Amino acid sequence: GENVEQHPSTLSVQEGDSAVIKCTYSDSASNYFPWYKQELGKRPQLIIDIRSNVGEKKDQRIAVTLNKTAKHFSLHITETQPEDSAVYFCAASGGTSYGKLTFGQGTILTVHP
Amino acid sequence: GAGVSQSPSNKVTEKGKDVELRCDPISGHTALYWYRQSLGQGLEFLIYFQGNSAPDKSGLPSDRFSAERTGGSVSTLTIQRTQQEDSAVYLCASNPGQGNYGYTFGSGTRLTVV
8 A cells, every 4th residue: 555754744934934844755646636735733724736747736825846756755844833833744645545535644843933 | 415424523532441433434435444644643544434345444543443433424443442552643535436536634533541
């Protein structure tokens, strides 16, 4: 089955800086890659996703890039704000995991004012 | 409904007792998932229902865990003879199915086994 590795496990930045979280996946047939944000005590919420037919997608301060050859994808947050502090999870599906997401281990992002 | 509903939101049970957790997915969503999240940990897949197909039970950690989905809508996750290591937040999610889509998660059930 699919295996997703996520790095770093913790990330601390100053307000206004950029943050980058990286994930690698094992199944070359995977074709859907969402990112979730989970605030303390809350449910995970989808913030952005990308499919394998595009290399980059942006939504205001967040962007996701995908390198199918290297089997990795990344989340970029620019101009970070304290409310961006949360746990971020990457995920992948498709191929042998069609319709079912395999999640990375999560990254705890802390944005210091 | 407007979102994925889970009940109860919190459950404290004694070791050895059975518990039932309920999930009501978004109306019309054919795919339903159960995940488990231990304190400070990631999202562990448990089981996946898609329409009338046989469920993918590959994530269930032991035969004490079972789940059913009646009428293609509400699902119940049952844990028999609970153990302390079963303590976690149990998250349900749904999506439209028939493809790869992101999930909408419920708020979860926090299970504490004492």
